[in-house]
Amino acid sequence: MHSITRKLFLFHVVLFTGCTSTQSVDAKTPTGTVSLSYIARLYSMKMTTFGKKVILQNKYNKLEIETNSRRSWINGVMLWLHEPCRKHGAEWTIREVDFKKSMDPILRTYAYAPKRMPRLVVLDPGHGGHEPGTISPSKIKEKDVVLDISHRVRKLLEAKGIQVRMTRTGDTYPQLDARTTYAYKVGADLFISIHANAAGASSASGVETFVTAAAGYDSSNFYGQAGDKQPQRNNTYDALNSVLGFSIHSNLVKMSKRNDRGLRRARYSVIKKATCPSALVECGFLSNPAEESLLNTSSYRETVARGIANGVLGYFTMIKRALR
Ligand SMILES: [Zn+2]
Structure with missing residues (x-):
């Protein structure tokens, strides 16, 4: 084990084994919060402030957290927090849930790995049949665009030896529950x-990726509105959802070169009932003239498919390393 990895591992054994759900990991801040200075010490990161951002950095990773905001960035890719970064006394803090279920799994995936390698990926092209999804000003239908992208992702993953199934392969509409039930079966x-x-x-404009919001917290697409905060079946996979979602999102941003709208949280029906790590990807805006044109080209669809496939392959690689 690499020395910094060993140091972090030992630190986290102390951190998480001595901690119950009612205890805060950071004794200096209110229950359920963690100070940024605490996180900086944990990862041996240097902490600085620049404008509205607090920046934590070591030679491996850079965290940027916007103060009084839900936006943060890991190595330049946006991650929405469940709650804003707030000041308590002299300390800037984030919610423990954001540290334990988002940041830490993304930075230390090996500590959250499942017991065996993943084998089968189920792709779910949204909508279909009588349900077209979004229709662009020039009448391009979301159901057709995403089916084509999904076929391309399938081809790319199968070329790397990964088993893939799809909830639909043609212009049909499986009910939302039937899609996750199929994945389970x-x-x-x-x-x-x-x-x-x-x-x-x-x-x-831009691309965004969603994973299920943690129990007790608002979705980031409905922030401030009354919402169902009940625990969902997919919350079992909160940490690995973050790893998968972040891997897909960072690769999608890199490949597509579109505006980074972040890894967000939502209780979308189709992912909240999934019985495995899950993410929902938004590949661009059909309501935006420039992105409508792009989404209508096979080259952009292939680019997006490569971003998603690279994200899945990145996830497989991280889990493989962790299980070595
Ligand atoms: Zn849709």
Whole structure:
């Protein structure tokens, strides 16, 4: 084990084995919160502030946390927190749930790995049949775009020896529950739902990825609105959802070169009932003229498919390393 990895591992054994759900990991801050200075010490990171951001950095990773905001970045890729970074006394803090179920699993995946290698990926092209999803101004249907992208992802993953199944392979509409039930029945190790976005403002653009919100917290697409905060079946996989979602999202941003709208949280029906790590990917906005044109080209669809496939392959690689 690498020396810094060993140091972090020992630190976390102390941190998590001595901790119950009612105890805070950071005694200096209110229950359920962790100070950024504590995280900096934990990862042996140097902490600085720059404008509205607190920056934590060592030679391996860089965390940027925007103060009084839910936005953060890990190695330049945006991660939405469940709750804003707030000041308590002299300390900037985030919720423990964001540290334990998002940041730490992304940075130290080996500590959260499942007991065996994943084998089967189920891809879920959104919508289908009588349900077109979003329709662009020039009448391009989301259901067609995402089916094509999903076929491309399948081909790329199968070329790397990964087993893939799809919830639909043609223009049909499986019910949302039937999609996760199918994934469960075939023994899916990962479930990835693929969509294209729409917004009232045609200026909205970019790519975003969703994983299930942690129990007790708002979805980040409905922040501030009343929402169902009940625990969901998929919450069992909170940590690995973050690892999968972040791997897909960072590769998608890198490949597509579109605006990074972040890894977000939502209780979308199709992912909250998944019985394995799961993510929902939004590949661009059909309501944005530039992205509508892009989504209508096979080259952009292939680029997006490569981003998603690379994200899945990245996840497999991290788990393989952890199980060595
Ligand atoms: Zn959709």
